[in-house]
Amino acid sequence: MSRYEPSVYQVAHQDEIARVRLENSLAGYIMHCDVYQWDKEAKLHIGRILDKLKAKLHKEGVPYILAIIPQADPKNQKFARLFGFKKYGLYPLQMNRGVEEVWVVKTY
Numbered sequence: 612m613s614r615y616e617p618s619v620y621q622v623a624h625q626d627e628i629a630r631v632r633l634e635n636s637l638a639g640y641i642m643h644c645d646v647y648q649w650d651k652e653a654k655l656h657i658g659r660i661l662d663k664l665k666a667k668l669h670k671e672g673v674p675y676i677l678a679i680i681p682q683a684d685p686k687n688q689k690f691a692r693l694f695g696f697k698k699y700g701l702y703p704l705q706m707n708r709g710v711e712e713v714w715v716v717k718t719y
Contacts (some may be wrong), residue, residue, distance in 0.1 A: 629653065
């Protein structure tokens with residue numbers, strides 16, 4: 612993955628359970644995750660995907676992965692917490708989607 616191409620989406624993983632994409636922004640990698648059907652197996656599967664992704668990015672010198680989540684979206688906030696993301700602060704750019712927050716997880 613090239614670290615210096617802003618606003619480029621790259622598919623990090625895709626299968627019948629989920630698609631995980633990384634957006635390469637000036638602030639770092641922003642993760643986007645689409646889960647097609649949520650159940651216990653999907654939860655474990657996403658955890659394994661994220662662990663592999665964090666290990667790969669850590670080897671490349673990437674210290675963290677970001678997620679941008681609407682402040683009024685408890686479902687996605689719970690998803691982020693489930694996989695180790697911590698709320699960092701407010702997202703500085705508003706895109707007419709209400710107030711958004713930056714969540715962070717370290718890659719090591």
